[in-house]
Amino acid sequence: MHILQLLRKQSKYFLLFVGTLGSVNSIVYLGLLAFINNAVNGSSLSFAKGYDGWIFAGLVLLSLVCTKVFQTYMVKLTQELLLHYELSILQQLRFATWEAFEKLGAQRIYTAIGDVRILAYIPEVLVAVVNSAVIIVCALAYLFWVSPLGGLAVLALTGALLTFYMWRNKRIEKDLNIVRDLQNDYHQYLRDLIYGFKEVKMSTERNDRIYHDYLKENRLKGKELGTRSAVKYLDNELTGTYSWYIALGVGIFLLPNLLHLSLAQTVPFIVVILYLMGPLASLVKIIPYYTNVKIALERIDGIRADIEAEVTVTDSFGDAPAIKGEFAEIRFREVTFEYKDEKQNKVFRVGPVSLTFNRGEVVFITGGNGSGKSTFINLLTGLYQPTSGTISLNGQVIPLAAYPHYSNHISAIFTHAYLFNENYDQFDLSADNKELSKLIEMMELTAAIRIGNDRNFIDNNLSKGQQKRLAMIYAIMENRDILVLDEWAAEQDPHFRAYFYKRLIPELKRRGKTIIAVTHDDHYFDCADRMLKFDYGKIVADTVITPENAHFSIDVCNN
């Protein structure tokens, strides 16, 4: 969206403000020009005789006040705009489905939020553009009035310079767009270096390559393009300043001789040239800022359009469907989920799945790599919505819009569990919470974590296994009916693994929880009530485990 359109959308008074500032400043600048010119010529405006100095000071003051009011208005408007953009991107994002979020990608979201900060240049750009434009128009009008020939000459020069700047700017804009792309890649490589530092240290070849072929290569290209555009911008400034000096020289030395004019006759021309130097310089200086704002806006609009294409609801989660009674069952009926590529071709399909999870059941899910277990977990937790078929809770089919409410019934610990830095769930993490202390003890984290600090969150610097145990504490504190675990025990030591299967799961079951866990721990398959086995996206075995068939079932699941 264009900057002006955007500001008009943000404030209906925007054009009124620009118009008022432009009109007042036109009067001020025309008046100032006339005063300066007359003062240089030794004449005086008839109506201002004796008060020239006062009127001059008054005009300057009026212009100052007007510009100050406009500047303050622009700063406030821009800050509102920044807030609006930041919040609207976040607001749209939080209503995005997991599938839509995966498509957008975290890097693009970070970049868009970063781009919003660039919009903070808008006041500088607009104040410079409005003021300079007003001065240029007034100066040219004045010159046409006193010397049409001089007016024509300066108009031609100004027009030629501005066209030249705009043409050069179009080319620089292309380079700056590439610089922005390079910056995005650079941040990605940087993240790889920092978060994959261990892996980087494990291979000198990888270490060399990430530095020489990616980071350094990227920075060298960035430097080349950055230098090229900075030099072009500085060239613009030089061209502008020196063309104006040439025009000034022509006015002072050539015109009087060539056209047999007295110096006094060329004074308006010289005054206007001098008068225009400042505004034109500030216009040229502001072009890089303008270009950056324009590029940022285009990119933000791009990502917002992508988010809008993926996210239909952006204001509320709507009312939760009234589910009758306590949790009794989740039923999948002919549920499928398809991953598609960019051309909408199916790349992998899970299902059709038809089954029921009953209250209090402990269900283990097994299957080879890439067999569809995690995709199924995403469906079960409501992160993915079925491509076809229905999921119902206590017999009530979940409409697409109600999936966020459906997810509210489930606690989940995913393979790469993320622990928040703040206590968004407002758990009671105080030292005198007995239940918490018991859970910490149970998870053998007493020595590893500290509770009861001011910020009411658990300070942690934990190993992967400990992080999963802390995630388990939070999941238990959430106190939801269904607990979904994706390879929770994978990072636990043998002692804790045994504790999980033999003590924790039975304890949670005793509390009435329904546990659905992806696992490869075949030693403990007999701890489940039921086993599901996935293969190529389909459930190939759904076996109830009894003491009699436990070993047979385990064999089925392992084969």
Ligand SMILES: Nc1ncnc2c1ncn2[C@@H]1O[C@H](COP(=O)(O)OP(=O)(O)OP(=O)(O)O)[C@@H](O)[C@H]1O
């Ligand atoms: N976001 C995605 N886009 C496209 N295809 C995907 C996506 N996520 C998974 N897949 C594909 O879906 C198939 C099933 O993946 P899934 O992660 O569900 O399997 P899994 O059984 O959990 O495997 P693993 O045990 O290795 O985690 C795989 O072929 C995978 O490549």
